[in-house]
Amino acid sequence: MRAVVARSPGGREVLALADVPDLVAGEGEVLIDVVAAGVNRADISQREGRYPPPPGASELIGLECSGRIAALGAGVDGFGVGDEVCALLPSGGYASQVTVAAGLVLPKPDGVSLVDAAGLPETVCTVWSNVFMLAGLQQGETLLVHGGASGIGTTAIQLARALGARVAATVGSDWKAERCRELGADPAINYQASDFVAELLSATSGHGADVILDVVGAAYLSRNLEAVATNGRLVVIGLQKGATAELNLGALMAKRAAVLATGLRMRPLAEKAAIVASVRENVWPLVAEGHLKPIVDRVLPLAEAAEAHRVIEASEHVGKVLLSV
Known part of the structure:
Protein backbone atom coordinates (compact mmCIF):
# COMPACT_ATOMS: atom_id res chain seq x y z
CA MET A 1 0.00 0.00 0.00
CA ARG A 2 0.99 3.67 -0.27
CA ALA A 3 1.55 5.86 2.76
CA VAL A 4 3.16 9.12 3.83
CA VAL A 5 6.25 8.34 5.89
CA ALA A 6 8.38 10.66 8.01
CA ARG A 7 11.94 9.65 7.13
CA SER A 8 13.21 11.19 10.38
CA PRO A 9 11.90 13.68 12.93
CA GLY A 10 11.99 17.17 11.48
CA GLY A 11 10.38 19.74 9.22
CA ARG A 12 7.89 19.25 6.43
CA GLU A 13 10.64 18.11 4.09
CA VAL A 14 10.90 14.74 5.89
CA LEU A 15 7.45 13.68 4.62
CA ALA A 16 7.43 11.46 1.54
CA LEU A 17 5.00 9.13 -0.20
CA ALA A 18 6.29 5.55 -0.18
CA ASP A 19 5.32 1.90 -0.55
CA VAL A 20 4.86 0.14 2.79
CA PRO A 21 3.74 -3.40 3.69
CA ASP A 22 0.06 -4.26 3.26
CA LEU A 23 -2.09 -4.60 6.36
CA VAL A 24 -4.25 -7.45 7.67
CA ALA A 25 -7.16 -6.96 10.08
CA GLY A 26 -6.48 -8.60 13.42
CA GLU A 27 -8.98 -9.90 15.92
CA GLY A 28 -11.56 -7.23 16.71
CA GLU A 29 -10.28 -4.96 13.92
CA VAL A 30 -11.50 -3.77 10.55
CA LEU A 31 -9.38 -3.03 7.49
CA ILE A 32 -10.40 0.22 5.78
CA ASP A 33 -9.60 1.31 2.24
CA VAL A 34 -8.95 4.97 3.01
CA VAL A 35 -10.65 7.63 0.92
CA ALA A 36 -9.51 10.65 2.94
CA ALA A 37 -7.62 11.49 6.12
CA GLY A 38 -7.92 14.46 8.45
CA VAL A 39 -4.90 16.63 9.25
CA ASN A 40 -4.44 17.78 12.85
CA ARG A 41 -1.89 19.85 14.76
CA ALA A 42 -0.94 16.69 16.65
CA ASP A 43 0.29 15.30 13.33
CA ILE A 44 2.84 18.10 13.16
CA SER A 45 4.04 17.30 16.66
CA GLN A 46 4.44 13.63 15.69
CA ARG A 47 6.36 14.60 12.54
CA GLU A 48 8.70 16.68 14.69
CA GLY A 49 9.29 13.78 17.08
CA ARG A 50 7.45 15.37 20.02
CA TYR A 51 4.30 13.22 20.05
CA PRO A 52 4.95 9.53 19.41
CA PRO A 53 2.04 7.15 18.82
CA PRO A 54 0.82 4.88 21.61
CA PRO A 55 2.81 1.67 22.18
CA GLY A 56 2.01 -0.91 19.53
CA ALA A 57 0.35 1.56 17.14
CA SER A 58 1.51 2.33 13.63
CA GLU A 59 4.39 4.77 13.27
CA LEU A 60 2.54 6.43 10.38
CA ILE A 61 0.89 9.80 10.97
CA GLY A 62 -2.88 10.37 10.98
CA LEU A 63 -5.55 10.40 13.70
CA GLU A 64 -8.73 10.08 11.63
CA CYS A 65 -9.88 8.82 8.27
CA SER A 66 -12.87 7.88 6.16
CA GLY A 67 -13.27 5.08 3.65
CA ARG A 68 -14.82 1.69 2.92
CA ILE A 69 -14.38 -1.48 4.93
CA ALA A 70 -12.24 -3.93 2.98
CA ALA A 71 -12.10 -6.80 5.48
CA LEU A 72 -13.26 -7.78 8.97
CA GLY A 73 -11.12 -9.41 11.61
CA ALA A 74 -12.35 -12.23 13.79
CA GLY A 75 -15.09 -11.30 16.24
CA VAL A 76 -16.25 -8.11 14.54
CA ASP A 77 -20.00 -7.55 14.50
CA GLY A 78 -22.09 -4.63 13.31
CA PHE A 79 -20.11 -3.82 10.16
CA GLY A 80 -19.79 -5.42 6.74
CA VAL A 81 -17.38 -5.33 3.85
CA GLY A 82 -18.14 -2.31 1.67
CA ASP A 83 -19.65 -0.20 4.47
CA GLU A 84 -18.80 3.49 4.24
CA VAL A 85 -17.28 4.56 7.55
CA CYS A 86 -15.02 7.00 9.34
CA ALA A 87 -12.74 6.17 12.24
CA LEU A 88 -10.84 7.61 15.18
CA LEU A 89 -7.26 6.33 14.91
CA PRO A 90 -4.29 6.11 17.28
CA SER A 91 -2.14 6.67 14.13
CA GLY A 92 -1.78 5.53 10.53
CA GLY A 93 -4.36 7.62 8.67
CA TYR A 94 -2.01 9.03 6.00
CA ALA A 95 -2.20 5.82 3.96
CA SER A 96 -4.26 3.96 1.41
CA GLN A 97 -5.29 1.42 4.07
CA VAL A 98 -5.54 1.34 7.84
CA THR A 99 -6.50 -1.21 10.48
CA VAL A 100 -8.40 -0.05 13.55
CA ALA A 101 -10.34 -1.54 16.44
CA ALA A 102 -14.00 -1.87 15.48
CA GLY A 103 -15.00 0.11 18.56
CA LEU A 104 -13.40 3.22 17.06
CA VAL A 105 -15.31 3.02 13.79
CA LEU A 106 -18.43 5.05 12.99
CA PRO A 107 -20.81 4.72 10.05
CA LYS A 108 -20.61 7.62 7.63
CA PRO A 109 -23.40 9.94 8.74
CA ASP A 110 -26.21 10.76 6.36
CA GLY A 111 -25.85 14.04 4.55
CA VAL A 112 -22.04 14.11 4.62
CA SER A 113 -19.81 13.07 1.72
CA LEU A 114 -17.38 10.24 2.33
CA VAL A 115 -14.42 12.59 1.84
CA ASP A 116 -15.75 15.22 4.25
CA ALA A 117 -16.50 12.54 6.84
CA ALA A 118 -12.74 12.24 7.40
CA GLY A 119 -12.91 15.58 9.20
CA LEU A 120 -15.34 14.41 11.87
CA PRO A 121 -13.92 11.69 14.19
CA GLU A 122 -11.07 13.49 15.95
CA THR A 123 -12.80 16.84 16.33
CA VAL A 124 -16.22 15.53 17.30
CA CYS A 125 -14.85 13.00 19.79
CA THR A 126 -12.61 15.65 21.33
CA VAL A 127 -15.37 18.23 21.69
CA TRP A 128 -18.05 15.82 22.85
CA SER A 129 -15.85 14.10 25.44
CA ASN A 130 -14.46 17.32 26.89
CA VAL A 131 -17.20 19.92 26.63
CA PHE A 132 -20.18 17.66 27.32
CA MET A 133 -19.11 14.36 28.91
CA LEU A 134 -16.46 15.92 31.17
CA ALA A 135 -17.34 19.60 31.67
CA GLY A 136 -21.09 19.05 31.42
CA LEU A 137 -22.04 22.11 29.37
CA GLN A 138 -25.76 22.72 29.79
CA GLN A 139 -28.44 24.43 27.73
CA GLY A 140 -28.35 28.17 28.43
CA GLU A 141 -24.72 28.18 29.60
CA THR A 142 -21.88 29.98 27.80
CA LEU A 143 -18.96 28.19 26.16
CA LEU A 144 -15.75 30.05 25.29
CA VAL A 145 -13.72 28.34 22.56
CA HIS A 146 -10.14 29.40 21.95
CA GLY A 147 -9.06 28.85 18.38
CA GLY A 148 -12.63 29.10 17.14
CA ALA A 149 -11.69 28.82 13.46
CA SER A 150 -9.86 25.50 13.86
CA GLY A 151 -11.35 22.08 13.25
CA ILE A 152 -11.96 21.73 16.98
CA GLY A 153 -13.32 25.26 17.21
CA THR A 154 -15.76 25.08 14.30
CA THR A 155 -17.06 21.78 15.65
CA ALA A 156 -17.44 23.13 19.20
CA ILE A 157 -19.33 26.22 18.02
CA GLN A 158 -21.84 24.20 16.01
CA LEU A 159 -22.34 21.45 18.56
CA ALA A 160 -22.79 23.77 21.53
CA ARG A 161 -25.23 25.94 19.58
CA ALA A 162 -27.19 22.89 18.46
CA LEU A 163 -27.61 21.85 22.08
CA GLY A 164 -28.78 25.24 23.29
CA ALA A 165 -25.66 26.91 24.66
CA ARG A 166 -24.29 30.34 23.87
CA VAL A 167 -20.82 30.33 22.30
CA ALA A 168 -18.01 32.88 22.34
CA ALA A 169 -14.83 32.31 20.36
CA THR A 170 -11.36 33.79 20.05
CA VAL A 171 -9.51 33.95 16.74
CA GLY A 172 -6.46 35.68 15.31
CA SER A 173 -8.02 37.79 12.56
CA ASP A 174 -11.17 39.68 11.64
CA TRP A 175 -11.96 37.41 8.68
CA LYS A 176 -11.81 34.33 10.90
CA ALA A 177 -14.04 36.11 13.43
CA GLU A 178 -16.61 36.66 10.71
CA ARG A 179 -16.56 32.97 9.78
CA CYS A 180 -17.12 32.02 13.42
CA ARG A 181 -20.06 34.42 13.67
CA GLU A 182 -21.59 32.72 10.64
CA LEU A 183 -21.40 29.42 12.56
CA GLY A 184 -23.09 30.93 15.61
CA ALA A 185 -20.35 32.40 17.82
CA ASP A 186 -21.37 35.66 19.52
CA PRO A 187 -19.07 37.31 20.35
CA ALA A 188 -16.25 36.21 18.04
CA ILE A 189 -13.21 38.08 19.33
CA ASN A 190 -10.03 38.92 17.43
CA TYR A 191 -7.52 38.57 20.26
CA GLN A 192 -4.93 40.47 18.18
CA ALA A 193 -7.10 43.58 18.27
CA SER A 194 -8.80 43.49 21.68
CA ASP A 195 -8.73 41.97 25.17
CA PHE A 196 -10.74 38.76 24.96
CA VAL A 197 -11.48 38.76 28.70
CA GLY A 232 -17.17 27.33 35.78
CA ARG A 233 -14.99 24.67 34.22
CA LEU A 234 -11.76 25.28 32.31
CA VAL A 235 -10.80 22.34 30.08
CA VAL A 236 -7.25 22.38 28.70
CA ILE A 237 -6.76 20.14 25.66
CA GLY A 238 -3.72 21.74 24.01
CA LEU A 239 -0.41 23.34 24.88
CA GLN A 240 0.31 25.50 21.86
CA LYS A 241 1.81 28.24 24.05
CA GLY A 242 3.41 26.40 26.91
CA ALA A 243 2.84 23.69 29.50
CA THR A 244 3.89 25.40 32.74
CA ALA A 245 2.27 28.39 34.43
CA GLU A 246 1.47 29.68 37.92
CA LEU A 247 -2.12 29.20 39.09
CA ASN A 248 -3.74 31.49 41.66
CA LEU A 249 -5.51 28.92 43.80
CA GLY A 250 -7.21 31.64 45.85
CA ALA A 251 -8.89 33.05 42.76
CA LEU A 252 -9.84 29.53 41.68
CA MET A 253 -11.40 28.83 45.07
CA ALA A 254 -13.22 32.16 45.12
CA LYS A 255 -14.96 31.20 41.89
CA ARG A 256 -15.48 27.59 42.99
CA ALA A 257 -14.14 26.72 39.54
CA ALA A 258 -12.39 23.62 38.21
CA VAL A 259 -9.37 23.20 35.95
CA LEU A 260 -9.49 19.99 33.92
CA ALA A 261 -6.86 18.71 31.49
CA THR A 262 -7.29 15.77 29.16
CA GLY A 263 -5.96 14.02 26.09
CA LEU A 264 -7.68 11.60 23.73
CA ARG A 265 -5.01 9.67 21.85
CA MET A 266 -3.33 7.95 24.79
CA ARG A 267 -6.51 6.80 26.53
CA PRO A 268 -7.13 3.06 26.84
CA LEU A 269 -9.08 1.55 23.96
CA ALA A 270 -12.13 0.92 26.16
CA GLU A 271 -12.35 4.61 27.10
CA LYS A 272 -12.03 5.77 23.50
CA ALA A 273 -14.60 3.21 22.37
CA ALA A 274 -17.02 4.50 25.01
CA ILE A 275 -16.56 8.04 23.68
CA VAL A 276 -17.13 6.86 20.09
CA ALA A 277 -20.29 5.02 21.17
CA SER A 278 -21.57 8.14 22.93
CA VAL A 279 -20.83 10.24 19.85
CA ARG A 280 -22.75 7.79 17.67
CA GLU A 281 -25.76 7.94 20.01
CA ASN A 282 -25.81 11.66 20.78
CA VAL A 283 -24.03 13.55 18.01
CA TRP A 284 -24.56 11.52 14.83
CA PRO A 285 -28.31 12.35 14.77
CA LEU A 286 -27.42 16.05 14.88
CA VAL A 287 -25.07 15.59 11.92
CA ALA A 288 -27.77 13.74 9.97
CA GLU A 289 -30.22 16.56 10.72
CA GLY A 290 -27.78 19.20 9.45
CA HIS A 291 -27.10 20.87 12.79
CA LEU A 292 -23.40 19.96 12.64
CA LYS A 293 -21.25 19.56 9.54
CA PRO A 294 -17.54 19.27 8.93
CA ILE A 295 -16.18 22.65 7.86
CA VAL A 296 -13.63 21.69 5.21
CA ASP A 297 -11.16 24.38 4.22
CA ARG A 298 -9.44 22.37 1.48
CA VAL A 299 -8.72 18.84 0.26
CA LEU A 300 -5.20 18.06 -0.95
CA PRO A 301 -3.81 14.85 -2.48
CA LEU A 302 -2.03 12.48 -0.10
CA ALA A 303 1.25 13.27 -1.86
CA GLU A 304 0.88 16.89 -0.72
CA ALA A 305 0.89 16.14 3.00
CA ALA A 306 3.78 18.57 3.48
CA GLU A 307 1.67 21.38 2.00
CA ALA A 308 -1.21 20.41 4.30
CA HIS A 309 1.14 20.74 7.27
CA ARG A 310 2.31 24.14 6.01
CA VAL A 311 -1.28 25.38 5.87
CA ILE A 312 -1.93 24.22 9.44
CA GLU A 313 1.33 25.67 10.76
CA ALA A 314 0.58 29.03 9.10
CA SER A 315 -3.03 29.00 10.39
CA GLU A 316 -4.30 29.80 6.91
CA HIS A 317 -7.35 27.57 7.26
CA VAL A 318 -10.83 27.64 8.74
CA GLY A 319 -12.05 24.20 9.79
CA LYS A 320 -10.38 21.06 8.51
CA VAL A 321 -7.65 20.34 6.00
CA LEU A 322 -8.07 16.87 4.46
CA LEU A 323 -5.88 14.56 2.40
CA SER A 324 -7.54 12.55 -0.36
CA VAL A 325 -6.22 9.10 -1.21
Missing part, protein backbone atom coordinates in the same frame (compact mmCIF):
# COMPACT_ATOMS: atom_id res chain seq x y z
CA ALA A 198 -12.92 42.28 28.63
CA GLU A 199 -14.92 41.51 25.48
CA LEU A 200 -16.33 38.30 26.95
CA LEU A 201 -17.28 39.87 30.29
CA SER A 202 -18.95 42.77 28.49
CA ALA A 203 -20.94 40.45 26.24
CA THR A 204 -22.10 38.32 29.18
CA SER A 205 -22.88 41.20 31.59
CA GLY A 206 -19.93 40.19 33.75
CA HIS A 207 -20.88 36.51 34.04
CA GLY A 208 -18.03 35.05 32.00
CA ALA A 209 -17.87 31.58 30.46
CA ASP A 210 -19.33 28.55 32.22
CA VAL A 211 -17.02 26.30 30.21
CA ILE A 212 -13.77 27.25 28.46
CA LEU A 213 -12.21 24.93 25.87
CA ASP A 214 -8.55 25.87 25.67
CA VAL A 215 -5.88 24.74 23.20
CA VAL A 216 -3.39 27.47 24.15
CA GLY A 217 -2.19 26.24 27.53
CA ALA A 218 0.12 28.08 29.92
CA ALA A 219 0.02 31.50 28.25
CA TYR A 220 -3.74 31.75 28.79
CA LEU A 221 -4.09 30.17 32.24
CA SER A 222 -4.37 33.37 34.28
CA ARG A 223 -6.58 35.07 31.67
CA ASN A 224 -8.85 32.04 31.53
CA LEU A 225 -9.24 32.22 35.30
CA GLU A 226 -10.42 35.82 34.89
CA ALA A 227 -12.83 34.78 32.14
CA VAL A 228 -14.37 31.70 33.76
CA ALA A 229 -17.68 32.11 35.55
CA THR A 230 -18.40 31.20 39.15
CA ASN A 231 -18.77 27.40 39.24
Whole structure:
Protein backbone atom coordinates (compact mmCIF):
# COMPACT_ATOMS: atom_id res chain seq x y z
CA MET A 1 0.00 0.00 0.00
CA ARG A 2 0.99 3.67 -0.27
CA ALA A 3 1.55 5.86 2.76
CA VAL A 4 3.16 9.12 3.83
CA VAL A 5 6.25 8.34 5.89
CA ALA A 6 8.38 10.66 8.01
CA ARG A 7 11.94 9.65 7.13
CA SER A 8 13.21 11.19 10.38
CA PRO A 9 11.90 13.68 12.93
CA GLY A 10 11.99 17.17 11.48
CA GLY A 11 10.38 19.74 9.22
CA ARG A 12 7.89 19.25 6.43
CA GLU A 13 10.64 18.11 4.09
CA VAL A 14 10.90 14.74 5.89
CA LEU A 15 7.45 13.68 4.62
CA ALA A 16 7.43 11.46 1.54
CA LEU A 17 5.00 9.13 -0.20
CA ALA A 18 6.29 5.55 -0.18
CA ASP A 19 5.32 1.90 -0.55
CA VAL A 20 4.86 0.14 2.79
CA PRO A 21 3.74 -3.40 3.69
CA ASP A 22 0.06 -4.26 3.26
CA LEU A 23 -2.09 -4.60 6.36
CA VAL A 24 -4.25 -7.45 7.67
CA ALA A 25 -7.16 -6.96 10.08
CA GLY A 26 -6.48 -8.60 13.42
CA GLU A 27 -8.98 -9.90 15.92
CA GLY A 28 -11.56 -7.23 16.71
CA GLU A 29 -10.28 -4.96 13.92
CA VAL A 30 -11.50 -3.77 10.55
CA LEU A 31 -9.38 -3.03 7.49
CA ILE A 32 -10.40 0.22 5.78
CA ASP A 33 -9.60 1.31 2.24
CA VAL A 34 -8.95 4.97 3.01
CA VAL A 35 -10.65 7.63 0.92
CA ALA A 36 -9.51 10.65 2.94
CA ALA A 37 -7.62 11.49 6.12
CA GLY A 38 -7.92 14.46 8.45
CA VAL A 39 -4.90 16.63 9.25
CA ASN A 40 -4.44 17.78 12.85
CA ARG A 41 -1.89 19.85 14.76
CA ALA A 42 -0.94 16.69 16.65
CA ASP A 43 0.29 15.30 13.33
CA ILE A 44 2.84 18.10 13.16
CA SER A 45 4.04 17.30 16.66
CA GLN A 46 4.44 13.63 15.69
CA ARG A 47 6.36 14.60 12.54
CA GLU A 48 8.70 16.68 14.69
CA GLY A 49 9.29 13.78 17.08
CA ARG A 50 7.45 15.37 20.02
CA TYR A 51 4.30 13.22 20.05
CA PRO A 52 4.95 9.53 19.41
CA PRO A 53 2.04 7.15 18.82
CA PRO A 54 0.82 4.88 21.61
CA PRO A 55 2.81 1.67 22.18
CA GLY A 56 2.01 -0.91 19.53
CA ALA A 57 0.35 1.56 17.14
CA SER A 58 1.51 2.33 13.63
CA GLU A 59 4.39 4.77 13.27
CA LEU A 60 2.54 6.43 10.38
CA ILE A 61 0.89 9.80 10.97
CA GLY A 62 -2.88 10.37 10.98
CA LEU A 63 -5.55 10.40 13.70
CA GLU A 64 -8.73 10.08 11.63
CA CYS A 65 -9.88 8.82 8.27
CA SER A 66 -12.87 7.88 6.16
CA GLY A 67 -13.27 5.08 3.65
CA ARG A 68 -14.82 1.69 2.92
CA ILE A 69 -14.38 -1.48 4.93
CA ALA A 70 -12.24 -3.93 2.98
CA ALA A 71 -12.10 -6.80 5.48
CA LEU A 72 -13.26 -7.78 8.97
CA GLY A 73 -11.12 -9.41 11.61
CA ALA A 74 -12.35 -12.23 13.79
CA GLY A 75 -15.09 -11.30 16.24
CA VAL A 76 -16.25 -8.11 14.54
CA ASP A 77 -20.00 -7.55 14.50
CA GLY A 78 -22.09 -4.63 13.31
CA PHE A 79 -20.11 -3.82 10.16
CA GLY A 80 -19.79 -5.42 6.74
CA VAL A 81 -17.38 -5.33 3.85
CA GLY A 82 -18.14 -2.31 1.67
CA ASP A 83 -19.65 -0.20 4.47
CA GLU A 84 -18.80 3.49 4.24
CA VAL A 85 -17.28 4.56 7.55
CA CYS A 86 -15.02 7.00 9.34
CA ALA A 87 -12.74 6.17 12.24
CA LEU A 88 -10.84 7.61 15.18
CA LEU A 89 -7.26 6.33 14.91
CA PRO A 90 -4.29 6.11 17.28
CA SER A 91 -2.14 6.67 14.13
CA GLY A 92 -1.78 5.53 10.53
CA GLY A 93 -4.36 7.62 8.67
CA TYR A 94 -2.01 9.03 6.00
CA ALA A 95 -2.20 5.82 3.96
CA SER A 96 -4.26 3.96 1.41
CA GLN A 97 -5.29 1.42 4.07
CA VAL A 98 -5.54 1.34 7.84
CA THR A 99 -6.50 -1.21 10.48
CA VAL A 100 -8.40 -0.05 13.55
CA ALA A 101 -10.34 -1.54 16.44
CA ALA A 102 -14.00 -1.87 15.48
CA GLY A 103 -15.00 0.11 18.56
CA LEU A 104 -13.40 3.22 17.06
CA VAL A 105 -15.31 3.02 13.79
CA LEU A 106 -18.43 5.05 12.99
CA PRO A 107 -20.81 4.72 10.05
CA LYS A 108 -20.61 7.62 7.63
CA PRO A 109 -23.40 9.94 8.74
CA ASP A 110 -26.21 10.76 6.36
CA GLY A 111 -25.85 14.04 4.55
CA VAL A 112 -22.04 14.11 4.62
CA SER A 113 -19.81 13.07 1.72
CA LEU A 114 -17.38 10.24 2.33
CA VAL A 115 -14.42 12.59 1.84
CA ASP A 116 -15.75 15.22 4.25
CA ALA A 117 -16.50 12.54 6.84
CA ALA A 118 -12.74 12.24 7.40
CA GLY A 119 -12.91 15.58 9.20
CA LEU A 120 -15.34 14.41 11.87
CA PRO A 121 -13.92 11.69 14.19
CA GLU A 122 -11.07 13.49 15.95
CA THR A 123 -12.80 16.84 16.33
CA VAL A 124 -16.22 15.53 17.30
CA CYS A 125 -14.85 13.00 19.79
CA THR A 126 -12.61 15.65 21.33
CA VAL A 127 -15.37 18.23 21.69
CA TRP A 128 -18.05 15.82 22.85
CA SER A 129 -15.85 14.10 25.44
CA ASN A 130 -14.46 17.32 26.89
CA VAL A 131 -17.20 19.92 26.63
CA PHE A 132 -20.18 17.66 27.32
CA MET A 133 -19.11 14.36 28.91
CA LEU A 134 -16.46 15.92 31.17
CA ALA A 135 -17.34 19.60 31.67
CA GLY A 136 -21.09 19.05 31.42
CA LEU A 137 -22.04 22.11 29.37
CA GLN A 138 -25.76 22.72 29.79
CA GLN A 139 -28.44 24.43 27.73
CA GLY A 140 -28.35 28.17 28.43
CA GLU A 141 -24.72 28.18 29.60
CA THR A 142 -21.88 29.98 27.80
CA LEU A 143 -18.96 28.19 26.16
CA LEU A 144 -15.75 30.05 25.29
CA VAL A 145 -13.72 28.34 22.56
CA HIS A 146 -10.14 29.40 21.95
CA GLY A 147 -9.06 28.85 18.38
CA GLY A 148 -12.63 29.10 17.14
CA ALA A 149 -11.69 28.82 13.46
CA SER A 150 -9.86 25.50 13.86
CA GLY A 151 -11.35 22.08 13.25
CA ILE A 152 -11.96 21.73 16.98
CA GLY A 153 -13.32 25.26 17.21
CA THR A 154 -15.76 25.08 14.30
CA THR A 155 -17.06 21.78 15.65
CA ALA A 156 -17.44 23.13 19.20
CA ILE A 157 -19.33 26.22 18.02
CA GLN A 158 -21.84 24.20 16.01
CA LEU A 159 -22.34 21.45 18.56
CA ALA A 160 -22.79 23.77 21.53
CA ARG A 161 -25.23 25.94 19.58
CA ALA A 162 -27.19 22.89 18.46
CA LEU A 163 -27.61 21.85 22.08
CA GLY A 164 -28.78 25.24 23.29
CA ALA A 165 -25.66 26.91 24.66
CA ARG A 166 -24.29 30.34 23.87
CA VAL A 167 -20.82 30.33 22.30
CA ALA A 168 -18.01 32.88 22.34
CA ALA A 169 -14.83 32.31 20.36
CA THR A 170 -11.36 33.79 20.05
CA VAL A 171 -9.51 33.95 16.74
CA GLY A 172 -6.46 35.68 15.31
CA SER A 173 -8.02 37.79 12.56
CA ASP A 174 -11.17 39.68 11.64
CA TRP A 175 -11.96 37.41 8.68
CA LYS A 176 -11.81 34.33 10.90
CA ALA A 177 -14.04 36.11 13.43
CA GLU A 178 -16.61 36.66 10.71
CA ARG A 179 -16.56 32.97 9.78
CA CYS A 180 -17.12 32.02 13.42
CA ARG A 181 -20.06 34.42 13.67
CA GLU A 182 -21.59 32.72 10.64
CA LEU A 183 -21.40 29.42 12.56
CA GLY A 184 -23.09 30.93 15.61
CA ALA A 185 -20.35 32.40 17.82
CA ASP A 186 -21.37 35.66 19.52
CA PRO A 187 -19.07 37.31 20.35
CA ALA A 188 -16.25 36.21 18.04
CA ILE A 189 -13.21 38.08 19.33
CA ASN A 190 -10.03 38.92 17.43
CA TYR A 191 -7.52 38.57 20.26
CA GLN A 192 -4.93 40.47 18.18
CA ALA A 193 -7.10 43.58 18.27
CA SER A 194 -8.80 43.49 21.68
CA ASP A 195 -8.73 41.97 25.17
CA PHE A 196 -10.74 38.76 24.96
CA VAL A 197 -11.48 38.76 28.70
CA ALA A 198 -12.92 42.28 28.63
CA GLU A 199 -14.92 41.51 25.48
CA LEU A 200 -16.33 38.30 26.95
CA LEU A 201 -17.28 39.87 30.29
CA SER A 202 -18.95 42.77 28.49
CA ALA A 203 -20.94 40.45 26.24
CA THR A 204 -22.10 38.32 29.18
CA SER A 205 -22.88 41.20 31.59
CA GLY A 206 -19.93 40.19 33.75
CA HIS A 207 -20.88 36.51 34.04
CA GLY A 208 -18.03 35.05 32.00
CA ALA A 209 -17.87 31.58 30.46
CA ASP A 210 -19.33 28.55 32.22
CA VAL A 211 -17.02 26.30 30.21
CA ILE A 212 -13.77 27.25 28.46
CA LEU A 213 -12.21 24.93 25.87
CA ASP A 214 -8.55 25.87 25.67
CA VAL A 215 -5.88 24.74 23.20
CA VAL A 216 -3.39 27.47 24.15
CA GLY A 217 -2.19 26.24 27.53
CA ALA A 218 0.12 28.08 29.92
CA ALA A 219 0.02 31.50 28.25
CA TYR A 220 -3.74 31.75 28.79
CA LEU A 221 -4.09 30.17 32.24
CA SER A 222 -4.37 33.37 34.28
CA ARG A 223 -6.58 35.07 31.67
CA ASN A 224 -8.85 32.04 31.53
CA LEU A 225 -9.24 32.22 35.30
CA GLU A 226 -10.42 35.82 34.89
CA ALA A 227 -12.83 34.78 32.14
CA VAL A 228 -14.37 31.70 33.76
CA ALA A 229 -17.68 32.11 35.55
CA THR A 230 -18.40 31.20 39.15
CA ASN A 231 -18.77 27.40 39.24
CA GLY A 232 -17.17 27.33 35.78
CA ARG A 233 -14.99 24.67 34.22
CA LEU A 234 -11.76 25.28 32.31
CA VAL A 235 -10.80 22.34 30.08
CA VAL A 236 -7.25 22.38 28.70
CA ILE A 237 -6.76 20.14 25.66
CA GLY A 238 -3.72 21.74 24.01
CA LEU A 239 -0.41 23.34 24.88
CA GLN A 240 0.31 25.50 21.86
CA LYS A 241 1.81 28.24 24.05
CA GLY A 242 3.41 26.40 26.91
CA ALA A 243 2.84 23.69 29.50
CA THR A 244 3.89 25.40 32.74
CA ALA A 245 2.27 28.39 34.43
CA GLU A 246 1.47 29.68 37.92
CA LEU A 247 -2.12 29.20 39.09
CA ASN A 248 -3.74 31.49 41.66
CA LEU A 249 -5.51 28.92 43.80
CA GLY A 250 -7.21 31.64 45.85
CA ALA A 251 -8.89 33.05 42.76
CA LEU A 252 -9.84 29.53 41.68
CA MET A 253 -11.40 28.83 45.07
CA ALA A 254 -13.22 32.16 45.12
CA LYS A 255 -14.96 31.20 41.89
CA ARG A 256 -15.48 27.59 42.99
CA ALA A 257 -14.14 26.72 39.54
CA ALA A 258 -12.39 23.62 38.21
CA VAL A 259 -9.37 23.20 35.95
CA LEU A 260 -9.49 19.99 33.92
CA ALA A 261 -6.86 18.71 31.49
CA THR A 262 -7.29 15.77 29.16
CA GLY A 263 -5.96 14.02 26.09
CA LEU A 264 -7.68 11.60 23.73
CA ARG A 265 -5.01 9.67 21.85
CA MET A 266 -3.33 7.95 24.79
CA ARG A 267 -6.51 6.80 26.53
CA PRO A 268 -7.13 3.06 26.84
CA LEU A 269 -9.08 1.55 23.96
CA ALA A 270 -12.13 0.92 26.16
CA GLU A 271 -12.35 4.61 27.10
CA LYS A 272 -12.03 5.77 23.50
CA ALA A 273 -14.60 3.21 22.37
CA ALA A 274 -17.02 4.50 25.01
CA ILE A 275 -16.56 8.04 23.68
CA VAL A 276 -17.13 6.86 20.09
CA ALA A 277 -20.29 5.02 21.17
CA SER A 278 -21.57 8.14 22.93
CA VAL A 279 -20.83 10.24 19.85
CA ARG A 280 -22.75 7.79 17.67
CA GLU A 281 -25.76 7.94 20.01
CA ASN A 282 -25.81 11.66 20.78
CA VAL A 283 -24.03 13.55 18.01
CA TRP A 284 -24.56 11.52 14.83
CA PRO A 285 -28.31 12.35 14.77
CA LEU A 286 -27.42 16.05 14.88
CA VAL A 287 -25.07 15.59 11.92
CA ALA A 288 -27.77 13.74 9.97
CA GLU A 289 -30.22 16.56 10.72
CA GLY A 290 -27.78 19.20 9.45
CA HIS A 291 -27.10 20.87 12.79
CA LEU A 292 -23.40 19.96 12.64
CA LYS A 293 -21.25 19.56 9.54
CA PRO A 294 -17.54 19.27 8.93
CA ILE A 295 -16.18 22.65 7.86
CA VAL A 296 -13.63 21.69 5.21
CA ASP A 297 -11.16 24.38 4.22
CA ARG A 298 -9.44 22.37 1.48
CA VAL A 299 -8.72 18.84 0.26
CA LEU A 300 -5.20 18.06 -0.95
CA PRO A 301 -3.81 14.85 -2.48
CA LEU A 302 -2.03 12.48 -0.10
CA ALA A 303 1.25 13.27 -1.86
CA GLU A 304 0.88 16.89 -0.72
CA ALA A 305 0.89 16.14 3.00
CA ALA A 306 3.78 18.57 3.48
CA GLU A 307 1.67 21.38 2.00
CA ALA A 308 -1.21 20.41 4.30
CA HIS A 309 1.14 20.74 7.27
CA ARG A 310 2.31 24.14 6.01
CA VAL A 311 -1.28 25.38 5.87
CA ILE A 312 -1.93 24.22 9.44
CA GLU A 313 1.33 25.67 10.76
CA ALA A 314 0.58 29.03 9.10
CA SER A 315 -3.03 29.00 10.39
CA GLU A 316 -4.30 29.80 6.91
CA HIS A 317 -7.35 27.57 7.26
CA VAL A 318 -10.83 27.64 8.74
CA GLY A 319 -12.05 24.20 9.79
CA LYS A 320 -10.38 21.06 8.51
CA VAL A 321 -7.65 20.34 6.00
CA LEU A 322 -8.07 16.87 4.46
CA LEU A 323 -5.88 14.56 2.40
CA SER A 324 -7.54 12.55 -0.36
CA VAL A 325 -6.22 9.10 -1.21
